[in-house]
Amino acid sequence: MWGMTKLLGTLMLLVGLGAMPTSAQSTHVVRLIANAAKDDYRFEPASVAVQPNDIVVFQIASGGPHSVVFESAGLAAGVRSAITSALPRRSSDLSSPLLTAEGTDYRMVVPRIPAGRYAFYCLPHRAYDMRGQLVVR
Numbered sequence: 001m002w003g004m005t006k007l008l009g010t011l012m013l014l015v016g017l018g019a020m021p022t023s024a025q026s027t028h029v030v031r032l033i034a035n036a037a038k039d040d041y042r043f044e045p046a047s048v049a050v051q052p053n054d055i056v057v058f059q060i061a062s063g064g065p066h067s068v069v070f071e072s073a074g075l076a077a078g079v080r081s082a083i084t085s086a087l088p089r090r091s092s093d094l095s096s097p098l099l100t101a102e103g104t105d106y107r108m109v110v111p112r113i114p115a116g117r118y119a120f121y122c123l124p125h126r127a128y129d130m131r132g133q134l135v136v137r
């Protein structure tokens with residue numbers, strides 16, 4: 001009898017999983033560009049619409065080192081730690097390491113955070129207003 005209960009439980013779990021909304025994981029490429037001669041410092045595109053579990057690839061296109069640092073203002077503690085955990089080899093809370101070599105890809109998986117706009121900037125080029133945002137849907 002207990003075995004039957006367990007089987008039913010497993011079946012219900014599987015049915016439950018099947019009923020969850022499935023959205024394909026998308027990959028978004030953001031190029032990090034710096035060209036001092038042209039006074040050009042930017043994330044391209046500067047605004048990226050994403051869903052949790054999507055992959056964002058920050059690609060060092062030119063003029064490194066760059067970094068990706070999320071703005072902490074207004075972030076709840078849980079959101080702050082979720083973003084921090086999503087940043088591989090982070091140098092500190094909310095911050096990627098310095099990304100130096102051209103052609104380097106820095107990948108993050110968008111964590112499960114509330115819909116909204118999450119601003120980030122490049123620390124080495126902060127004075128040049130190199131910034132962007134994730135728009136989580």
Ligand SMILES: [Cu+2]
Nearest residue numbers: 066122125130
């Ligand atoms: Cu930069």
